[in-house]
Amino acid sequence: MTEIATTQPGGEGPRRPSPPGPAIEAKGLYHIYRETEVETVALRGAELTLEPASWTSLMGPSGSGKSTLIYVLAGLLEPSGGAVMIDHQDLTRLPPPERARARRRNIGLVMQRDNLHPLLDVAGNVALPLRLDGRAADEVRSRVDEVIDHVGLTPRRHHRAGQLSGGEAQRAAIALAVAPRPRVLLTDEPTGELDEGTAAGVLDLLEELRAEGTAILTVTHNSQVAERADRRPVMSDGEVTDAA
Amino acid sequence: MRLEAQPSSTEAPAVEAIDLAHTYAADGVPVHALDGVSLTVERGEVVAVMGPSGSGKSTLLFLLGGLDRPDSGKVLVNGTDWDTLKGPERARFRRRNCGFVVQGMALLPQATAAENVEVPLVLDEVEAGARAERVARILERVELAAEGVKLPDQLSGGQQQRVAIARALVSEPAVVLADEPTGNLDSATGQAVTRLLIEAASERGTAVVLVTHDPAVAAHAGRTVEIHSGHIATGRNASHAGAPE
Numbered sequence: 001m002t003e004i005a006t007t008q009p010g011g012e013g014p015r016r017p018s019p020p021g022p023a024i025e026a027k028g029l030y031h032i033y034r035e036t037e038v039e040t041v042a043l044r045g046a047e048l049t050l051e052p053a054s055w056t057s058l059m060g061p062s063g064s065g066k067s068t069l070i071y072v073l074a075g076l077l078e079p080s081g082g083a084v085m086i087d088h089q090d091l092t093r094l095p096p097p098e099r100a101r102a103r104r105r106n107i108g109l110v111m112q113r114d115n116l117h118p119l120l121d122v123a124g125n126v127a128l129p130l131r132l133d134g135r136a137a138d139e140v141r142s143r144v145d146e147v148i149d150h151v152g153l154t155p156r157r158h159h160r161a162g163q164l165s166g167g168e169a170q171r172a173a174i175a176l177a178v179a180p181r182p183r184v185l186l187t188d189e190p191t192g193e194l195d196e197g198t199a200a201g202v203l204d205l206l207e208e209l210r211a212e213g214t215a216i217l218t219v220t221h222n223s224q225v226a227e228r229a230d231r232r233p234v235m236s237d238g239e240v241t242d243a244a
Numbered sequence: 245m246r247l248e249a250q251p252s253s254t255e256a257p258a259v260e261a262i263d264l265a266h267t268y269a270a271d272g273v274p275v276h277a278l279d280g281v282s283l284t285v286e287r288g289e290v291v292a293v294m295g296p297s298g299s300g301k302s303t304l305l306f307l308l309g310g311l312d313r314p315d316s317g318k319v320l321v322n323g324t325d326w327d328t329l330k331g332p333e334r335a336r337f338r339r340r341n342c343g344f345v346v347q348g349m350a351l352l353p354q355a356t357a358a359e360n361v362e363v364p365l366v367l368d369e370v371e372a373g374a375r376a377e378r379v380a381r382i383l384e385r386v387e388l389a390a391e392g393v394k395l396p397d398q399l400s401g402g403q404q405q406r407v408a409i410a411r412a413l414v415s416e417p418a419v420v421l422a423d424e425p426t427g428n429l430d431s432a433t434g435q436a437v438t439r440l441l442i443e444a445a446s447e448r449g450t451a452v453v454l455v456t457h458d459p460a461v462a463a464h465a466g467r468t469v470e471i472h473s474g475h476i477a478t479g480r481n482a483s484h485a486g487a488p489e
Contacts, residue, residue, distance in 0.1 A: 067397070076356065076395055096393060100356070109354035111397075117363065118349055119335070124367075131366045132359055177354065 023183040023215035025049045029082035031068050042068040044238035050215035057226040058219050060235030066219050075103040104133050108177030110187040115173035116161035123157045126175045151175040167198035184215045203228050256323030258419045258451035259285040259308055264317035266303055277303040279474040290442050290452045292465035299471045301455045302423055309342045309421045322418040339364055343412030345422040351396040357407045358392030364415050382410040385444050402433040409441050419451040438464050
Protein backbone atom coordinates (compact mmCIF):
# COMPACT_ATOMS: atom_id res chain seq x y z
CA MET A 1 0.00 0.00 0.00
CA THR A 2 1.31 3.43 -0.87
CA GLU A 3 1.93 5.76 2.01
CA ILE A 4 -0.66 8.50 2.44
CA ALA A 5 0.79 11.95 1.91
CA THR A 6 0.80 14.35 4.80
CA THR A 7 -0.32 17.42 2.87
CA GLN A 8 -3.25 17.92 0.58
CA PRO A 9 -2.70 18.39 -3.13
CA GLY A 10 -2.15 21.94 -4.21
CA GLY A 11 -1.35 23.56 -0.91
CA GLU A 12 -1.23 23.49 2.86
CA GLY A 13 -4.95 23.88 3.52
CA PRO A 14 -6.85 22.03 6.22
CA ARG A 15 -6.30 18.37 5.69
CA ARG A 16 -9.35 16.24 5.00
CA PRO A 17 -9.10 12.89 6.75
CA SER A 18 -8.00 10.52 4.05
CA PRO A 19 -9.01 6.90 4.41
CA PRO A 20 -6.34 4.29 3.84
CA GLY A 21 -6.51 2.39 0.59
CA PRO A 22 -6.71 3.36 -3.05
CA ALA A 23 -7.71 6.86 -4.15
CA ILE A 24 -10.06 5.26 -6.68
CA GLU A 25 -10.70 1.72 -7.76
CA ALA A 26 -12.52 0.50 -10.87
CA LYS A 27 -13.79 -3.06 -10.45
CA GLY A 28 -15.01 -5.22 -13.29
CA LEU A 29 -16.40 -2.39 -15.40
CA TYR A 30 -18.58 -3.27 -18.34
CA HIS A 31 -20.20 -0.77 -20.62
CA ILE A 32 -22.34 -1.32 -23.67
CA TYR A 33 -23.46 1.55 -25.90
CA ARG A 34 -26.75 0.79 -27.62
CA GLU A 35 -27.76 2.75 -30.69
CA THR A 36 -30.91 1.48 -32.36
CA GLU A 37 -30.00 -2.13 -33.07
CA VAL A 38 -26.23 -1.79 -32.85
CA GLU A 39 -24.45 -2.65 -29.62
CA THR A 40 -20.87 -1.61 -28.96
CA VAL A 41 -19.06 -3.09 -26.00
CA ALA A 42 -16.71 -0.34 -24.83
CA LEU A 43 -15.61 -1.84 -21.50
CA ARG A 44 -15.16 -5.57 -20.88
CA GLY A 45 -14.36 -6.09 -17.24
CA ALA A 46 -11.92 -3.17 -17.00
CA GLU A 47 -10.04 -2.94 -13.70
CA LEU A 48 -7.86 -0.05 -12.60
CA THR A 49 -6.61 1.01 -9.18
CA LEU A 50 -5.03 4.40 -8.53
CA GLU A 51 -3.15 4.69 -5.26
CA PRO A 52 -2.65 8.04 -3.52
CA ALA A 53 0.58 9.76 -4.62
CA SER A 54 0.84 7.74 -7.81
CA TRP A 55 0.96 8.55 -11.53
CA THR A 56 -0.58 6.18 -14.03
CA SER A 57 -0.33 6.72 -17.76
CA LEU A 58 -3.01 4.96 -19.78
CA MET A 59 -2.26 4.26 -23.39
CA GLY A 60 -4.21 2.47 -26.09
CA PRO A 61 -5.54 2.88 -29.62
CA SER A 62 -8.59 4.98 -30.52
CA GLY A 63 -11.77 3.08 -29.78
CA SER A 64 -10.12 0.93 -27.11
CA GLY A 65 -12.42 2.32 -24.41
CA LYS A 66 -10.13 4.95 -22.80
CA SER A 67 -12.67 7.77 -22.98
CA THR A 68 -15.47 5.57 -21.69
CA LEU A 69 -13.28 4.49 -18.77
CA ILE A 70 -12.51 8.14 -17.90
CA TYR A 71 -16.22 9.05 -18.03
CA VAL A 72 -17.11 6.14 -15.75
CA LEU A 73 -14.25 6.85 -13.31
CA ALA A 74 -15.37 10.48 -13.13
CA GLY A 75 -18.99 9.53 -12.42
CA LEU A 76 -20.12 11.01 -15.72
CA LEU A 77 -21.42 7.78 -17.19
CA GLU A 78 -23.26 4.97 -15.46
CA PRO A 79 -21.60 1.73 -16.50
CA SER A 80 -23.63 -1.31 -17.53
CA GLY A 81 -21.88 -3.24 -14.77
CA GLY A 82 -19.10 -3.05 -12.19
CA ALA A 83 -18.19 -0.53 -9.51
CA VAL A 84 -16.06 2.59 -8.99
CA MET A 85 -15.02 2.80 -5.35
CA ILE A 86 -14.02 6.14 -3.81
CA ASP A 87 -13.81 6.48 -0.06
CA HIS A 88 -15.62 3.14 0.46
CA GLN A 89 -18.55 4.31 -1.68
CA ASP A 90 -19.52 2.97 -5.08
CA LEU A 91 -19.76 6.12 -7.19
CA THR A 92 -21.91 4.33 -9.75
CA ARG A 93 -24.63 3.55 -7.16
CA LEU A 94 -25.00 7.06 -5.76
CA PRO A 95 -28.13 9.04 -6.68
CA PRO A 96 -27.27 11.68 -9.35
CA PRO A 97 -27.01 14.75 -7.05
CA GLU A 98 -24.73 12.92 -4.62
CA ARG A 99 -22.70 11.49 -7.48
CA ALA A 100 -22.22 15.01 -8.87
CA ARG A 101 -21.06 16.22 -5.46
CA ALA A 102 -18.71 13.26 -5.00
CA ARG A 103 -17.27 13.88 -8.46
CA ARG A 104 -16.73 17.59 -7.86
CA ARG A 105 -14.93 16.93 -4.58
CA ASN A 106 -12.90 13.87 -5.50
CA ILE A 107 -12.10 14.12 -9.19
CA GLY A 108 -10.27 16.89 -11.03
CA LEU A 109 -10.38 16.91 -14.81
CA VAL A 110 -7.94 18.59 -17.20
CA MET A 111 -8.61 18.33 -20.91
CA GLN A 112 -6.27 19.00 -23.80
CA ARG A 113 -7.29 22.65 -24.31
CA ASP A 114 -9.84 25.40 -23.66
CA ASN A 115 -10.30 24.52 -19.99
CA LEU A 116 -10.70 28.20 -19.06
CA HIS A 117 -13.66 30.57 -19.31
CA PRO A 118 -12.53 33.19 -21.85
CA LEU A 119 -14.17 36.17 -20.12
CA LEU A 120 -12.78 35.41 -16.66
CA ASP A 121 -9.30 36.01 -15.32
CA VAL A 122 -7.18 33.24 -13.82
CA ALA A 123 -8.53 33.86 -10.31
CA GLY A 124 -12.13 33.83 -11.56
CA ASN A 125 -11.55 30.58 -13.37
CA VAL A 126 -9.89 28.86 -10.43
CA ALA A 127 -12.75 29.97 -8.19
CA LEU A 128 -15.40 28.42 -10.45
CA PRO A 129 -15.39 24.79 -9.19
CA LEU A 130 -15.39 26.01 -5.58
CA ARG A 131 -18.31 28.33 -6.23
CA LEU A 132 -20.19 25.60 -8.11
CA ASP A 133 -19.67 23.47 -5.01
CA GLY A 134 -21.18 26.21 -2.83
CA ARG A 135 -18.04 26.98 -0.77
CA ALA A 136 -18.09 30.09 1.40
CA ALA A 137 -16.59 33.27 -0.09
CA ASP A 138 -13.73 33.41 2.45
CA GLU A 139 -12.75 29.84 1.75
CA VAL A 140 -12.90 30.44 -2.00
CA ARG A 141 -10.65 33.51 -1.73
CA SER A 142 -7.97 31.87 0.37
CA ARG A 143 -7.95 28.63 -1.60
CA VAL A 144 -7.75 30.50 -4.92
CA ASP A 145 -4.74 32.49 -3.70
CA GLU A 146 -3.07 29.36 -2.41
CA VAL A 147 -3.54 27.25 -5.51
CA ILE A 148 -2.60 30.01 -7.96
CA ASP A 149 0.58 30.53 -5.99
CA HIS A 150 1.22 26.80 -6.11
CA VAL A 151 1.12 26.69 -9.93
CA GLY A 152 3.30 29.83 -10.15
CA LEU A 153 0.71 32.13 -11.68
CA THR A 154 0.37 34.78 -8.96
CA PRO A 155 1.71 37.51 -11.29
CA ARG A 156 -0.88 36.44 -13.88
CA ARG A 157 -3.88 36.07 -11.59
CA HIS A 158 -5.76 38.96 -13.18
CA HIS A 159 -5.04 37.95 -16.78
CA ARG A 160 -7.79 36.49 -18.91
CA ALA A 161 -7.45 33.13 -20.64
CA GLY A 162 -6.65 34.76 -23.98
CA GLN A 163 -3.74 36.66 -22.43
CA LEU A 164 -1.98 33.52 -21.21
CA SER A 165 0.56 31.40 -23.07
CA GLY A 166 -0.34 27.77 -23.76
CA GLY A 167 1.71 26.53 -20.82
CA GLU A 168 0.25 29.14 -18.46
CA ALA A 169 -3.26 28.22 -19.58
CA GLN A 170 -2.64 24.54 -18.76
CA ARG A 171 -1.16 25.48 -15.37
CA ALA A 172 -4.29 27.52 -14.70
CA ALA A 173 -6.41 24.55 -15.83
CA ILE A 174 -4.55 22.33 -13.34
CA ALA A 175 -5.06 24.94 -10.61
CA LEU A 176 -8.78 24.96 -11.38
CA ALA A 177 -8.93 21.17 -11.28
CA VAL A 178 -7.09 20.79 -7.96
CA ALA A 179 -8.75 23.74 -6.20
CA PRO A 180 -11.35 21.49 -4.50
CA ARG A 181 -8.49 19.20 -3.30
CA PRO A 182 -9.53 16.13 -5.29
CA ARG A 183 -8.02 12.73 -4.53
CA VAL A 184 -7.74 12.00 -8.22
CA LEU A 185 -6.65 14.11 -11.19
CA LEU A 186 -7.72 12.74 -14.58
CA THR A 187 -6.02 14.36 -17.55
CA ASP A 188 -6.49 13.82 -21.27
CA GLU A 189 -3.38 14.72 -23.29
CA PRO A 190 -2.61 17.60 -20.90
CA THR A 191 0.38 18.74 -22.94
CA GLY A 192 -1.05 17.96 -26.37
CA GLU A 193 -0.94 21.59 -27.49
CA LEU A 194 2.43 22.50 -25.97
CA ASP A 195 6.03 22.46 -27.19
CA GLU A 196 8.40 20.10 -25.43
CA GLY A 197 9.98 22.65 -23.09
CA THR A 198 6.65 24.10 -21.97
CA ALA A 199 5.22 20.60 -21.61
CA ALA A 200 8.09 19.64 -19.28
CA GLY A 201 7.11 22.48 -16.92
CA VAL A 202 3.50 21.31 -16.81
CA LEU A 203 4.62 17.72 -16.18
CA ASP A 204 6.89 18.93 -13.35
CA LEU A 205 3.81 20.50 -11.76
CA LEU A 206 1.92 17.20 -12.03
CA GLU A 207 4.89 15.48 -10.36
CA GLU A 208 4.66 17.93 -7.46
CA LEU A 209 0.96 17.19 -7.07
CA ARG A 210 1.69 13.47 -7.07
CA ALA A 211 4.32 13.96 -4.37
CA GLU A 212 1.71 15.76 -2.27
CA GLY A 213 -0.69 12.83 -2.45
CA THR A 214 -2.80 13.20 -5.57
CA ALA A 215 -3.44 10.12 -7.70
CA ILE A 216 -2.83 11.16 -11.31
CA LEU A 217 -4.09 9.43 -14.42
CA THR A 218 -2.95 10.73 -17.79
CA VAL A 219 -4.45 9.43 -21.00
CA THR A 220 -1.80 10.03 -23.62
CA HIS A 221 -0.07 8.90 -26.78
CA ASN A 222 2.93 11.01 -25.89
CA SER A 223 6.03 9.20 -24.57
CA GLN A 224 7.29 12.40 -22.88
CA VAL A 225 4.19 12.22 -20.66
CA ALA A 226 4.13 8.44 -20.25
CA GLU A 227 7.73 8.22 -19.08
CA ARG A 228 6.91 10.36 -16.01
CA ALA A 229 4.39 7.77 -14.82
CA ASP A 230 4.93 4.97 -12.27
CA ARG A 231 2.74 2.61 -14.28
CA ARG A 232 1.86 2.47 -17.95
CA PRO A 233 -1.10 0.13 -18.40
CA VAL A 234 -2.52 -0.35 -21.87
CA MET A 235 -6.18 -0.33 -22.81
CA SER A 236 -7.22 -2.72 -25.51
CA ASP A 237 -10.69 -3.80 -26.55
CA GLY A 238 -12.27 -2.64 -23.30
CA GLU A 239 -9.74 -4.20 -20.95
CA VAL A 240 -6.81 -2.74 -19.03
CA THR A 241 -3.57 -4.70 -19.07
CA ASP A 242 -0.58 -3.78 -16.94
CA ALA A 243 2.36 -3.43 -19.31
CA ALA A 244 5.08 -2.22 -16.97
CA MET B 245 -33.85 40.71 -10.46
CA ARG B 246 -32.45 43.35 -12.80
CA LEU B 247 -29.44 45.56 -12.37
CA GLU B 248 -30.08 48.84 -10.54
CA ALA B 249 -28.47 51.01 -13.23
CA GLN B 250 -31.10 50.42 -15.86
CA PRO B 251 -33.01 53.55 -16.76
CA SER B 252 -36.26 53.11 -18.66
CA SER B 253 -35.37 49.48 -19.28
CA THR B 254 -38.97 48.47 -19.80
CA GLU B 255 -39.44 50.85 -22.73
CA ALA B 256 -35.93 50.91 -24.20
CA PRO B 257 -35.10 48.76 -27.22
CA ALA B 258 -33.10 45.64 -26.42
CA VAL B 259 -30.21 47.03 -28.47
CA GLU B 260 -29.58 50.40 -30.05
CA ALA B 261 -26.40 50.93 -32.08
CA ILE B 262 -25.87 54.49 -33.29
CA ASP B 263 -23.46 55.42 -36.09
CA LEU B 264 -20.77 52.88 -35.19
CA ALA B 265 -17.33 53.11 -36.70
CA HIS B 266 -14.60 50.63 -35.93
CA THR B 267 -11.15 50.15 -37.41
CA TYR B 268 -8.60 47.49 -36.60
CA ALA B 269 -5.15 46.75 -37.92
CA ALA B 270 -4.47 43.54 -39.86
CA ASP B 271 -0.77 43.07 -40.63
CA GLY B 272 -0.29 46.77 -39.98
CA VAL B 273 -2.96 47.77 -42.51
CA PRO B 274 -6.04 49.54 -41.11
CA VAL B 275 -9.31 47.73 -41.84
CA HIS B 276 -12.50 49.78 -41.62
CA ALA B 277 -14.63 46.98 -40.22
CA LEU B 278 -17.65 49.22 -39.58
CA ASP B 279 -18.29 52.65 -41.02
CA GLY B 280 -21.46 54.38 -39.83
CA VAL B 281 -23.63 51.43 -38.84
CA SER B 282 -26.88 52.02 -36.96
CA LEU B 283 -29.22 49.25 -35.86
CA THR B 284 -32.13 49.09 -33.44
CA VAL B 285 -33.38 45.75 -32.17
CA GLU B 286 -36.66 45.89 -30.28
CA ARG B 287 -37.37 43.76 -27.24
CA GLY B 288 -38.12 40.21 -28.29
CA GLU B 289 -37.22 40.91 -31.94
CA VAL B 290 -35.12 38.48 -33.98
CA VAL B 291 -32.73 40.11 -36.45
CA ALA B 292 -30.42 38.22 -38.79
CA VAL B 293 -27.21 39.95 -39.87
CA MET B 294 -25.87 38.66 -43.17
CA GLY B 295 -22.95 39.56 -45.37
CA PRO B 296 -19.78 38.14 -46.87
CA SER B 297 -16.73 37.15 -44.77
CA GLY B 298 -14.88 40.21 -43.51
CA SER B 299 -17.93 42.47 -43.96
CA GLY B 300 -17.93 43.43 -40.28
CA LYS B 301 -20.68 41.13 -38.99
CA SER B 302 -18.72 39.66 -36.11
CA THR B 303 -17.20 43.04 -35.23
CA LEU B 304 -20.73 44.41 -34.92
CA LEU B 305 -21.70 41.57 -32.58
CA PHE B 306 -18.67 42.20 -30.35
CA LEU B 307 -19.51 45.90 -30.14
CA LEU B 308 -23.17 45.19 -29.35
CA GLY B 309 -22.10 42.91 -26.49
CA GLY B 310 -19.59 45.41 -25.11
CA LEU B 311 -16.68 43.03 -25.77
CA ASP B 312 -14.98 45.71 -27.83
CA ARG B 313 -15.34 49.50 -28.02
CA PRO B 314 -16.17 51.45 -31.17
CA ASP B 315 -13.90 54.24 -32.43
CA SER B 316 -17.01 56.41 -32.59
CA GLY B 317 -20.73 55.99 -32.12
CA LYS B 318 -22.40 54.25 -29.23
CA VAL B 319 -24.28 51.12 -28.24
CA LEU B 320 -27.12 51.00 -25.73
CA VAL B 321 -28.35 47.68 -24.37
CA ASN B 322 -31.63 47.72 -22.50
CA GLY B 323 -31.34 51.52 -22.35
CA THR B 324 -27.83 51.65 -20.88
CA ASP B 325 -24.88 53.07 -22.84
CA TRP B 326 -21.86 50.74 -22.68
CA ASP B 327 -19.67 53.85 -22.29
CA THR B 328 -21.15 54.51 -18.85
CA LEU B 329 -20.01 51.13 -17.53
CA LYS B 330 -16.49 50.30 -16.39
CA GLY B 331 -14.65 47.24 -15.11
CA PRO B 332 -16.61 44.81 -12.95
CA GLU B 333 -19.82 46.80 -13.42
CA ARG B 334 -19.49 46.33 -17.17
CA ALA B 335 -18.93 42.58 -16.78
CA ARG B 336 -21.89 42.30 -14.43
CA PHE B 337 -24.16 44.26 -16.76
CA ARG B 338 -23.06 42.04 -19.66
CA ARG B 339 -23.80 38.85 -17.75
CA ARG B 340 -27.31 40.00 -16.90
CA ASN B 341 -28.23 41.55 -20.23
CA CYS B 342 -26.34 39.76 -22.99
CA GLY B 343 -26.25 36.04 -23.71
CA PHE B 344 -23.65 34.80 -26.17
CA VAL B 345 -23.67 31.87 -28.56
CA VAL B 346 -20.38 32.79 -30.16
CA GLN B 347 -17.59 30.82 -31.76
CA GLY B 348 -14.57 30.77 -29.46
CA MET B 349 -16.76 30.81 -26.37
CA ALA B 350 -17.22 27.10 -26.42
CA LEU B 351 -18.35 25.03 -23.47
CA LEU B 352 -15.88 24.24 -20.73
CA PRO B 353 -14.75 20.70 -21.63
CA GLN B 354 -14.16 19.58 -18.04
CA ALA B 355 -17.55 20.77 -16.78
CA THR B 356 -20.85 18.95 -17.29
CA ALA B 357 -23.63 20.39 -19.43
CA ALA B 358 -25.52 21.48 -16.30
CA GLU B 359 -22.41 23.11 -14.78
CA ASN B 360 -21.74 24.98 -18.02
CA VAL B 361 -25.27 26.37 -17.92
CA GLU B 362 -24.89 27.19 -14.22
CA VAL B 363 -21.69 29.25 -14.63
CA PRO B 364 -23.37 32.60 -15.48
CA LEU B 365 -25.62 32.23 -12.42
CA VAL B 366 -22.63 31.41 -10.20
CA LEU B 367 -20.86 34.53 -11.47
CA ASP B 368 -24.01 36.51 -10.74
CA GLU B 369 -24.07 35.12 -7.18
CA VAL B 370 -27.49 33.53 -7.56
CA GLU B 371 -28.22 31.33 -4.54
CA ALA B 372 -27.53 27.59 -5.05
CA GLY B 373 -31.13 26.38 -4.77
CA ALA B 374 -32.38 28.92 -7.28
CA ARG B 375 -29.49 28.05 -9.60
CA ALA B 376 -30.36 24.38 -9.64
CA GLU B 377 -34.00 25.13 -10.34
CA ARG B 378 -33.25 27.56 -13.19
CA VAL B 379 -30.68 25.24 -14.75
CA ALA B 380 -33.12 22.32 -14.65
CA ARG B 381 -35.87 24.44 -16.22
CA ILE B 382 -33.78 25.74 -19.13
CA LEU B 383 -32.19 22.32 -19.81
CA GLU B 384 -35.67 20.88 -20.03
CA ARG B 385 -36.64 23.65 -22.46
CA VAL B 386 -33.76 22.79 -24.78
CA GLU B 387 -34.69 19.10 -24.45
CA LEU B 388 -31.56 18.10 -22.57
CA ALA B 389 -33.02 17.30 -19.16
CA ALA B 390 -31.37 13.87 -19.17
CA GLU B 391 -28.02 15.06 -20.50
CA GLY B 392 -27.11 17.58 -17.80
CA VAL B 393 -24.72 15.17 -16.12
CA LYS B 394 -22.61 14.65 -19.24
CA LEU B 395 -19.45 16.38 -20.43
CA PRO B 396 -19.63 18.25 -23.76
CA ASP B 397 -17.48 15.46 -25.24
CA GLN B 398 -20.26 13.00 -24.50
CA LEU B 399 -22.81 15.04 -26.47
CA SER B 400 -23.43 15.45 -30.19
CA GLY B 401 -22.68 18.76 -31.93
CA GLY B 402 -26.35 19.72 -31.95
CA GLN B 403 -26.69 18.89 -28.26
CA GLN B 404 -23.60 20.95 -27.43
CA GLN B 405 -25.07 23.92 -29.24
CA ARG B 406 -28.32 23.49 -27.30
CA VAL B 407 -26.27 23.61 -24.08
CA ALA B 408 -24.72 26.87 -25.32
CA ILE B 409 -28.23 28.21 -26.00
CA ALA B 410 -29.35 27.22 -22.51
CA ARG B 411 -26.28 28.95 -21.05
CA ALA B 412 -27.06 32.10 -23.05
CA LEU B 413 -30.70 32.18 -21.94
CA VAL B 414 -30.44 31.10 -18.30
CA SER B 415 -29.90 34.67 -17.06
CA GLU B 416 -32.97 35.82 -19.05
CA PRO B 417 -30.93 38.52 -20.82
CA ALA B 418 -32.31 41.36 -22.94
CA VAL B 419 -30.54 39.99 -26.00
CA VAL B 420 -28.78 36.87 -27.23
CA LEU B 421 -25.90 37.57 -29.60
CA ALA B 422 -25.28 34.55 -31.81
CA ASP B 423 -22.41 34.24 -34.28
CA GLU B 424 -22.88 31.43 -36.82
CA PRO B 425 -24.54 29.29 -34.16
CA THR B 426 -25.08 26.44 -36.60
CA GLY B 427 -21.70 26.69 -38.33
CA ASN B 428 -20.53 23.19 -37.46
CA LEU B 429 -23.85 21.39 -37.78
CA ASP B 430 -25.53 19.57 -40.65
CA SER B 431 -28.37 21.47 -42.29
CA ALA B 432 -31.29 19.68 -40.60
CA THR B 433 -29.71 19.92 -37.13
CA GLY B 434 -28.80 23.55 -37.79
CA GLN B 435 -32.40 24.38 -38.67
CA ALA B 436 -33.70 22.66 -35.54
CA VAL B 437 -31.17 24.43 -33.30
CA THR B 438 -31.99 27.83 -34.83
CA ARG B 439 -35.72 27.28 -34.33
CA LEU B 440 -35.13 26.25 -30.73
CA LEU B 441 -32.97 29.32 -30.03
CA ILE B 442 -35.57 31.67 -31.47
CA GLU B 443 -38.56 30.03 -29.82
CA ALA B 444 -36.94 29.77 -26.39
CA ALA B 445 -35.73 33.38 -26.61
CA SER B 446 -39.11 34.69 -27.76
CA GLU B 447 -40.91 32.96 -24.87
CA ARG B 448 -38.71 34.99 -22.52
CA GLY B 449 -39.02 38.29 -24.39
CA THR B 450 -35.33 38.04 -25.24
CA ALA B 451 -34.20 39.61 -28.52
CA VAL B 452 -31.83 37.70 -30.79
CA VAL B 453 -29.16 39.08 -33.13
CA LEU B 454 -28.12 36.24 -35.38
CA VAL B 455 -25.00 36.60 -37.50
CA THR B 456 -25.05 34.07 -40.31
CA HIS B 457 -24.12 33.57 -43.93
CA ASP B 458 -26.80 30.90 -44.36
CA PRO B 459 -30.08 32.20 -45.89
CA ALA B 460 -31.94 29.18 -44.50
CA VAL B 461 -30.92 30.22 -40.97
CA ALA B 462 -31.67 33.89 -41.62
CA ALA B 463 -35.15 32.93 -42.84
CA HIS B 464 -36.09 32.19 -39.22
CA ALA B 465 -35.55 35.85 -38.27
CA GLY B 466 -38.24 38.52 -38.31
CA ARG B 467 -35.90 40.88 -40.13
CA THR B 468 -32.61 40.60 -42.00
CA VAL B 469 -29.99 43.30 -42.39
CA GLU B 470 -27.07 42.92 -44.75
CA ILE B 471 -23.61 44.32 -44.15
CA HIS B 472 -21.19 44.97 -46.98
CA SER B 473 -17.79 46.57 -46.45
CA GLY B 474 -18.76 47.96 -43.06
CA HIS B 475 -22.07 49.49 -44.18
CA ILE B 476 -25.61 48.26 -43.71
CA ALA B 477 -26.69 47.65 -47.28
CA THR B 478 -30.33 46.65 -46.99
CA GLY B 479 -32.93 45.66 -44.50
CA ARG B 480 -35.77 43.42 -45.37
CA ASN B 481 -38.66 42.12 -43.35
CA ALA B 482 -39.78 38.57 -43.28
CA SER B 483 -43.39 38.12 -42.43
CA HIS B 484 -43.46 34.47 -41.49
CA ALA B 485 -41.38 34.08 -38.38
CA GLY B 486 -39.40 35.63 -35.60
CA ALA B 487 -40.45 38.54 -33.46
CA PRO B 488 -43.40 38.17 -31.15
CA GLU B 489 -46.40 40.49 -31.43
